[in-house]
């Protein structure tokens with residue numbers, strides 16, 4: 249079997265950032281998959297699962313309720329390596345197109361208090377595996393290291 253595109257990304261030089269992972273054309277519609285990389289692969293500790301899981305619940309809720317982006321949101325979920333997330337939006341998009349909504353999502357998560365959406369036995373496959381404090385640590389890091397002032401090399405995959 250052929251190696252898939254996401255396994256050809258050079259993870260050695262990959263920084264925390266916002267990258268176009270792929271674009272898929274379905275009929276006339278383009279879907280853009282973004283790599284939202286929170287930690288530096290194999291150099292920084294990956295995120296722990298309870299924090300990743302809580303960000304999944306928070307940001308999926310946020311994107312799917314957003315006045316502008318709800319209709320464009322196809323998917324949001326974590327990478328198995330726990331170094332980031334994928335978000336799929338309808339449209340032929342660039343990282344700078346989604347920077348404002350990512351900043352909003354980070355700030356919303358950072359100020360979130362109360363019950364994590366969907367974190368109940370009825371709604372989630374492992375609802376006890378959530379940690380809002382840890383989620384906020386990761387969101388704060390992504391906000392400061394990436395979203396505040398992304399450098400050009402944090403918006404395009406390394407060669």
Ligand SMILES: [Zn+2]
Nearest residue numbers: 372373374375
């Ligand atoms: Zn869950």
